[in-house]
Amino acid sequence: MxxxxxxxxxxxxxxxxxxxxxxxxxxxxxxxxxxxxxxxELAERESKKILEAEELACKRCEQWRDELLQSSPxxxxxxxxxxxxxxEITSENMPCTKCDESRSGGFSPEYxxxxxxxxxxxxxxxxxxxxxxxxxxYDHCNFKVNWLNLEHHACSEIRAASLSGDCRLLRELKRGxxxxxxxxxxxxxxxxxxxxxxxxxxxxxxxxxxxxxxxxDSCFNDTRPFDEIY
Ligand SMILES: [Zn+2]
Numbered sequence: 001m002x003x004x005x006x007x008x009x010x011x012x013x014x015x016x017x018x019x020x021x022x023x024x025x026x027x028x029x030x031x032x033x034x035x036x037x038x039x040x041e042l043a044e045r046e047s048k049k050i051l052e053a054e055e056l057a058c059k060r061c062e063q064w065r066d067e068l069l070q071s072s073p074x075x076x077x078x079x080x081x082x083x084x085x086x087x088e089i090t091s092e093n094m095p096c097t098k099c100d101e102s103r104s105g106g107f108s109p110e111y112x113x114x115x116x117x118x119x120x121x122x123x124x125x126x127x128x129x130x131x132x133x134x135x136x137x138y139d140h141c142n143f144k145v146n147w148l149n150l151e152h153h154a155c156s157e158i159r160a161a162s163l164s165g166d167c168r169l170l171r172e173l174k175r176g177x178x179x180x181x182x183x184x185x186x187x188x189x190x191x192x193x194x195x196x197x198x199x200x201x202x203x204x205x206x207x208x209x210x211x212x213x214x215x216x217d218s219c220f221n222d223t224r225p226f227d228e229i230y
Contacts, residue, residue, distance in 0.1 A: 054098070054117075054118075057117045057118060058096055058098075058117045060117070061096035061115055061116075061117035061120065061126070062091070062096050062117075064120075064123050064126050065091060065094060065096065065115060065126070065130070066091055067123075068123070068126065068127050068130055069089070069091065072127050072130070072131075074127065074131045074164070074165065075127060075130050075131060075134070077225075078130075078131055078134035078135065078138065078225075079134070081138060081225040082134060082137055082138055082141065085138060085141035085142055086141060087112075087137055087141050089113070089134070089137075093112050093113070094112065094113045094114070094115060094130075095114055095115070096114075096115050096116075096117040097114045097115070097116060097117065098116065098117060098118050099114070099116035099118065099119055101118070101119070102198075103116060103119055104116050104119035104120055104125065104126070104129045105119070105129040105130070105132065105133045106133065107133045107136035107137050107140070109140055109147065112137065113130075113133040113134065113136075113137060115129065115130065115133075127165065128164050128165040128166050129164075131163070131164035131165055132160045132161070132164035132166055133160075135156070135159055135160040135163055135164055136156050136160055138224075138225065139155075139156040139159065139160075140156075142224075147199070148199070148200070148201045149201070150196060150199060150201050150202055150207060150208070150211035151211045151214060151215050153195075153196060153199050153201075153211070154192055154196055154208075154211040154212045154214075154215050154216075154219070155215045155218075155219035155222075156219075157191070157192035157195040157196060157212075158188055158189075158192045158212065158215065158216060158219040158220055159219055159220075159222060159223075161187070161188040161191040161192055161195075162184070162188045162220055162223075163223060163226055166187070166188075166191055167184050167187035167188050167191065168184070185220065188220065189212055189213075189216065192208075192212045193205070193208045193209055193212050194208075196208035196211060196212065
C-alpha cells in the first residue's frame, strides 16, 4: 500500500516552485474547462466569451461590407447610382451596429444606412440587405418620399424587396426560371407588409396590407435604376 502511494506522484511532497507551477496549471485548466471556478469567475468568463464573439461578428460585418463594396455587382451598381443622386456611400457612413433581432439593416433619412452585425446569417444575406437599404436611399434621394405616409413607404419596400434579391427575382430570371414570377410577387408583398408594420403610422396589419395592395402594381413595375443593364 505505502509502496504504491510512493510511486504515485500525487503523494510526493512538492517543492514551493512546483506548487506555484501546479497553481498556474490548475487555474489555466480551470479557465479552459470551467472546473474549480467560482460563480463570479464563471460569469466573468461567460461575459468575456460573449464580448469576444460580438467583436468577431462586428469585424466580420465590416470585412464583408468592405468586400461587397468592392466586388458585388448589385452593390457597386447601386453605389454608382447613389453617387449620381448626390449620396456618396463609403464604409464610414454605412456602419455595422448591433440591432434588435428582427432586422438585418436599416435606412433612415437622418442617419443613412446601418448594417446589423448580429443580423446576418451569410455574406449573400448581407449583400441583399445592402442592396435593399440602398434602394431606400435611392428612393429618398430621387423621389419626394414621406416615410410617415404608408403608401410612400409601401412603394419603397415593394421596390426594395423586389429589386434587391430579397426574393431572388433577378437570380431566378438569370437562370431562366420565369415561372417564379408569381411566387416572387407573393414574396415581395409579404415582405413589404412586414416592413410596414414597424412604421409608426401603421396601426394594424390591415393598414399595411391596404397600402401595399393599393400601390403594388405601379411600384412593382417601377424598376429604376435597374432599367439599365447592370
Ligand atoms: Zn426596407
